[in-house]
Amino acid sequence: MNNTSSFQRKKRSFPFLGVYGALVYIYLYFPLLVVFVYSLNSSRSTMKFEEVTFDWYAKLFQNKELLTSLLHSIQVSGLAVLFAMVVGTLGALFLNRVDFRGKGLFRTLAMLPIILPGIIVGLSLLIFFLNLKLQLSMWTVIFGHMSFTTPVVMFQVLARLARLSRNLENAAMDLGANPLQAFIYVTFPMIKRAVIGGALLAFTMSFDEIIITYFLTSTYNTLPIYLYGMLRFGLSPEVYAISTVVLGFSILLIILMARYTGSGEEKITMS
Amino acid sequence: MNVRETEIQLFHLTKRFGDFIAVNNVNIEIHHGEFFSLLGPSGCGKTTTLRMIAGLEEPSDGQIFLAGEDVTYKPAYLRNVNTVFQDYALFPHMTVEENIYFPLKMKKINRSRAQPMIEEALTLVNMTGFGKRLPQKLSGGQRQRIALARSLVNRPRALLLDEPLGALDFKLRIAMQKVLKDIQKNVDITFIYVTHDQTEAITMSDRICVMREGIIHQIATPDEIYNSPASPFVASFIGDMNFLDGQVIDQQGDTIITNVEGYQITSSRLMGTFSVGDSVVTCVRPEKICLVKVCGNEFMNKFENHFQSSIHRIVFRGNDYEITLIFGQSEIRLIESASDFNDKKIGEQLFIGFRKEDVTTYLKECKKVCDYETNLN
Amino acid sequence: MKPTSTDNLKPKWRGFSSTHSKIRIGVPIIAWLFLLIIIPICIMLVTSFYVKVGSVVIKKISLANYLEFFRNSIYLPIFFRTLLLALMVSLTSILLGYPLAYLVSRKVKRFRNQLYMLVIVPLWVSYLVRIVAWRTILGRVGVLNTILLSIKIIDKPLSIFIYSPFAVYVALIYIALPFVFISIFNSLEKIPENLLDASSDLGANSINTFRYVILPLSMPGVISGFTLAFVIALGDYIIPQQLGGLNGMMFGNLIVTQFGYAYNWPLGAALGFIMFTVAVIILLISQKFGSSEGFLE
Numbered sequence: 026m027n028n029t030s031s032f033q034r035k036k037r038s039f040p041f042l043g044v045y046g047a048l049v050y051i052y053l054y055f056p057l058l059v060v061f062v063y064s065l066n067s068s069r070s071t072m073k074f075e076e077v078t079f080d081w082y083a084k085l086f087q088n089k090e091l092l093t094s095l096l097h098s099i100q101v102s103g104l105a106v107l108f109a110m111v112v113g114t115l116g117a118l119f120l121n122r123v124d125f126r127g128k129g130l131f132r133t134l135a136m137l138p139i140i141l142p143g144i145i146v147g148l149s150l151l152i153f154f155l156n157l158k159l160q161l162s163m164w165t166v167i168f169g170h171m172s173f174t175t176p177v178v179m180f181q182v183l184a185r186l187a188r189l190s191r192n193l194e195n196a197a198m199d200l201g202a203n204p205l206q207a208f209i210y211v212t213f214p215m216i217k218r219a220v221i222g223g224a225l226l227a228f229t230m231s232f233d234e235i236i237i238t239y240f241l242t243s244t245y246n247t248l249p250i251y252l253y254g255m256l257r258f259g260l261s262p263e264v265y266a267i268s269t270v271v272l273g274f275s276i277l278l279i280i281l282m283a284r285y286t287g288s289g290e291e292k293i294t295m296s
Numbered sequence: 297m298n299v300r301e302t303e304i305q306l307f308h309l310t311k312r313f314g315d316f317i318a319v320n321n322v323n324i325e326i327h328h329g330e331f332f333s334l335l336g337p338s339g340c341g342k343t344t345t346l347r348m349i350a351g352l353e354e355p356s357d358g359q360i361f362l363a364g365e366d367v368t369y370k371p372a373y374l375r376n377v378n379t380v381f382q383d384y385a386l387f388p389h390m391t392v393e394e395n396i397y398f399p400l401k402m403k404k405i406n407r408s409r410a411q412p413m414i415e416e417a418l419t420l421v422n423m424t425g426f427g428k429r430l431p432q433k434l435s436g437g438q439r440q441r442i443a444l445a446r447s448l449v450n451r452p453r454a455l456l457l458d459e460p461l462g463a464l465d466f467k468l469r470i471a472m473q474k475v476l477k478d479i480q481k482n483v484d485i486t487f488i489y490v491t492h493d494q495t496e497a498i499t500m501s502d503r504i505c506v507m508r509e510g511i512i513h514q515i516a517t518p519d520e521i522y523n524s525p526a527s528p529f530v531a532s533f534i535g536d537m538n539f540l541d542g543q544v545i546d547q548q549g550d551t552i553i554t555n556v557e558g559y560q561i562t563s564s565r566l567m568g569t570f571s572v573g574d575s576v577v578t579c580v581r582p583e584k585i586c587l588v589k590v591c592g593n594e595f596m597n598k599f600e601n602h603f604q605s606s607i608h609r610i611v612f613r614g615n616d617y618e619i620t621l622i623f624g625q626s627e628i629r630l631i632e633s634a635s636d637f638n639d640k641k642i643g644e645q646l647f648i649g650f651r652k653e654d655v656t657t658y659l660k661e662c663k664k665v666c667d668y669e670t671n672l673n
Numbered sequence: 674m675k676p677t678s679t680d681n682l683k684p685k686w687r688g689f690s691s692t693h694s695k696i697r698i699g700v701p702i703i704a705w706l707f708l709l710i711i712i713p714i715c716i717m718l719v720t721s722f723y724v725k726v727g728s729v730v731i732k733k734i735s736l737a738n739y740l741e742f743f744r745n746s747i748y749l750p751i752f753f754r755t756l757l758l759a760l761m762v763s764l765t766s767i768l769l770g771y772p773l774a775y776l777v778s779r780k781v782k783r784f785r786n787q788l789y790m791l792v793i794v795p796l797w798v799s800y801l802v803r804i805v806a807w808r809t810i811l812g813r814v815g816v817l818n819t820i821l822l823s824i825k826i827i828d829k830p831l832s833i834f835i836y837s838p839f840a841v842y843v844a845l846i847y848i849a850l851p852f853v854f855i856s857i858f859n860s861l862e863k864i865p866e867n868l869l870d871a872s873s874d875l876g877a878n879s880i881n882t883f884r885y886v887i888l889p890l891s892m893p894g895v896i897s898g899f900t901l902a903f904v905i906a907l908g909d910y911i912i913p914q915q916l917g918g919l920n921g922m923m924f925g926n927l928i929v930t931q932f933g934y935a936y937n938w939p940l941g942a943a944l945g946f947i948m949f950t951v952a953v954i955i956l957l958i959s960q961k962f963g964s965s966e967g968f969l970e
Contacts, residue, residue, distance in 0.1 A: 042772060042775075042776050042780060043776070043780075045772055045773075045776070046772070046773055046776045046777075049769060049773050049850075050791060050792075052847075053791075053792065053795050053847075053850070053851075054791075054795070055810075056803060056806030056807060056809075056810060056847070057795065057798060057802075057803075057806060059806050059809050059810055059816055060802060060805060060806045060809065063809060111701070112701045112702055112705055113702075115698050115699075115701050115702055116699070116701065116702030116705070118698050119695070119698045119699035119702055120702075122695055122698070123695045123696070123698075123699060131706070133956075133960065134706060134710055134711065135702075135706060135710070137710055138709070138710060140901075140904060140952075140956060141904070141908070141949065141952055142904060142905075142907060142908015142909070142925065142948065142952060143908065144908050144910060144925050144928055144929065144945065144948065145714075145717075145908065145945055145948060145949050145952070148717065148928065148932060148941060148942065148945050149713035149714050149716065149717040149945070150709070150713050151932065152713070152716055152717055152720050152938065152942060153712060153713040153716050153717075156716060168709065171705070171709060172709040172710065175702075175705055175709075179702070190383055190385060192381045192382075192383055192385035193385050193387060195352050195372070195379075195381070195385065196379070196381055196385035196386075196387075197387075197398070198351075198352070198371070198372040198373045199350055199351070199352065199372050199373070199377075199378055199379045199447075200373075200378060200398055200399035200402060200446065200447070200450070201373050201399050201402035201403060201450070202373055202398075202402045203371075203373050204694060206373075206402065207373075210398070210401075211387055214389045215388070215389055229797050233797075233799045233800055233801075235800060235801060235911065236910075236911065240932065249799065249800075249801055252799075252801050252805075253801060253911075256801070256804070256805065256808075256915065260805065260808060260809060260812070264805055265805070265809075268799070268801070268802040268805050268806075271798075271799045271801075271802055272798050272799065272802055275794075275797045275798045275799060276794060276797075276798070278797065279790070279793070279794060279797050283790065
C-alpha cells in the first residue's frame, strides 16, 4: 500500500507557489489601492502626495450632473433587472419543462448578450432601433440592458430548477393544487434565492455597463457614461473620488450577494 | 360497504413516448379497499400506469374511471387520489405541519379547522409531536411516514404508492410494510402499490398485477401467482424456478408427458393447449422437489416424476442448502433444509421426485398476455 | 361495467403537462430572444451588405464593405494585430491564472473561500475604475514612473508604459484574469479526490499525477477560460482608446469610429459582423471542448 496519503501530498507543496500567489493578489489589488489613495490626495498632481483630505468626496455631492447620472443608472438598472426577473424566470421555467429540438441552440443564443463583445450587441441594437425609428433615450438604454440582464437571471434560476426534484410540483398538484397554485406555493419559494441572486448579479453588471449604453444613448447619461466623459479630460481627484465610491458600492453588493446566495442555502436536494 | 365495489378501472390504457410503448393496452379493475400491487422489473410500465391514474401523465389511448367517473382527461389536482412518491417529495420550505396542511389548504379549509385533522394524520403514522420540524431534519423512515400522512389527511378514495420503501434499509422496510398494511386496514382506503420487489408484493397484496414491457402478464392473488404463474416470465419473476426445455410425447386429458433431456416428465398443470410434438418449457419449483437416498415404492407412488441423479453443486445458505443435480445435459435445483441435509457430497447418486401437480408446462412461444375477460372478475 | 365509446374529439388535456400552457410560459422569453438578439443580428448582417456612397446609404446588396476590409491598408493589419493581442492576453491569463487556481483549489486549507472571493472582487469592481487605475499607474506622471524615479532607476519619466500595446495588454489581462481563474478553478474542483488517490496508489508521484491526471481533467476549464479571455480582448475598445494610443488601436476602435466620426454604418456593420463571426467560432470551439457550465456560478 502506497504510503503517500493525500494529506502528505499537500504538505509537499512547492513553496514558491505561495509567493507567486501573493504576487498575483498584489497585482489584482494594487490598482484599486492606488485609486483609493489618490482620492484622498489634496494635490491635483499624481506625482506628489500632499495631505489627506475628503474634500473631493464632499464635492461629489454638489455635482449635479453626477448625481443625475447616478439616478439614471439606478433607474436603468432597476427596470432592466425587474424585466429580467420576470422574463428570465419564465424563460427558465420554459427551458426546464419543455423539451424541444434545438434547445441547445436556444440556450446558446440566449447567452450571446453576455458572452459577445459589447460592441456587437450595442451596434446591432442601435441599427435595429434606428430602423424602427426609435429615438435614442432612456428607453433604448433600458432595452439594451434587458438583453444581458435577462439571461443572467434566467441561467441562475435554470440551474436552481435543475437541482429541484420534479416530484415536488407533481406532489403539489397531486394534493389538489392547480398549476398556478403549485407555482406560487411550492416552486417559487424554492427558486426565490436564485431569482434574487441573479437579480443582484445582473444589477451589478448593468450598473457598470458602458459599451452598450454608449451606443444606445444620445444625451441620457448613466454613471459610467459620465465617468467615461470625465476621463476624456484626463485624470483628476474627482475621478478618483467617484471611482472609490463606485468601488465601495461594488464591494458592498458582492458581500450582499455572497451572503444571500452562498450561505443559508438549505439542503434542498432532499428526498 | 360492498367489498367488491369497483374503485378504479383502466380500459385499454396505453402510453407512448415517441416510438416506445411504455404501457400497452392495459386493462385492470381494482376493488374498493383492496391492496393492489403493480409488480415488474424496471421499465415495465408500472410507474407510468400509476402516474396516469394519478393524473400526472396523459394517456395516449384508453380510459380511466375512478368510482365510476371518467377521469381520463381530468388533471391531477381534480382527482380524488393521492400519491406517495418514491423520493417522498416533501416540501422543504414548509414544516411537517404545513406539509400536511397543504392539501387541506387547497380545499380551502382554514387552518384552525384543519389542525385536528393534521393531528389525527400525525397520530395515524405515529409521528405526533413532529409538527414543527423541517423535513430535512427527519430520517428516511420518518419522512416516509410524513409523506404518507400528507397523502391521507384528505381521505382520498385511493392511495397510489410508487415504490415508497425503496430507499429504506432492510429492517426498516419490513417494519414499514407492517405499518402500511395496518394503516390500510384502519382507514379503509384502496392502495395501489408499485414495486419491483416480489417478496414485498406477495406479503402485502390482496392481488398482484405482474407487468413486463408494458404488458400485463397476470392479475391474481399472491397464491395463484406463485402456484399458477400464467407465463414463464411470471414464473421466473416470482420465487425461484427450474426451467427445462422439452417436447410433448403424449397427451392424456389434463396430463401430458414431456421428453426432457431424455427423461419423461408428467405434468398436470397446463398453461395452454398442447399437441404431441410441441416444444414446451417445463417448470418446477426447487422447494417442491424431494431428495432421497433410496427410492422405495412409497416414494415412486407419491411422486409420478422420479429420477436418479448425481449432485453437481452444493450451496449453503444459512437456513437451508441449495443442491444442484445433473439432469441430462441440464441441471435441476432443489432446496433441502439444514436439518435434513446430513452431509451429502458432490457426486453422490441420489433420487429426486416431484408430483405432476407441481410441474407447470408452457408452450415455448408463450408470450402470454392476459385476456380481457379473465381479469375482470 | 364497460365504458361507452370514447368521443372522437379528445378534449383538451388540462393537466400541467398540457403543451398549451407550457408554450404560453415560453412566449416572453421567445419574444425577447427574437427582438433583442436574433432580429438585431440579422439586421446587422443585412446592413453590412449596404453601401454608403457620399452621405447616402444605398440599400442594395453588395459585398463592397467586405472587400474594403480586405483591401484597405489598415483594416486587415489592425484585425490581425487584435487577434494576436487577444491570443497573447488569453495565453498569459491562462499562465497566470492556472497556478493561482491550483493554489486556491488544491493547496490551501483555511481561508479558501476568502481567497476565492478575493480574486472575484476585482471582477465586480467597475470596469472604468480599473481603467482609471491603470492609467494612473502607467501614465507619464503615474505611479510606476514615480516609484522608478524615486528609487533612481530612471532619471526621466518614461512614456513607454502608457499609450502602447503593452499598456493595453496589461490592462486586458487585469480584466480577463478573474474570469479565467473562475473557469479553471471550477474544473479543478470537479476532479474527484479518489482519482488522485488512485493515481498515487498506482505509483505516480505529484508531478506525474499532475501531468497525467489533473492537467488533462482541468483542460475543459482551461479552454473555457481561454475563449472567455479571448472574446473579452477581441471586442474591447475602451482600453485601447484609453491606454493604447496610436499603436494600440484595435479592431473595436475601427468599428466604433464608423458609428462616430466616420459615420459609415454599413461598413461598421460589416466589420462588426466579422468580429461576430470570429467570436462565434471561438465560442463554438469552447462549447465543444470546454466545460459545459458557464461561469455564472
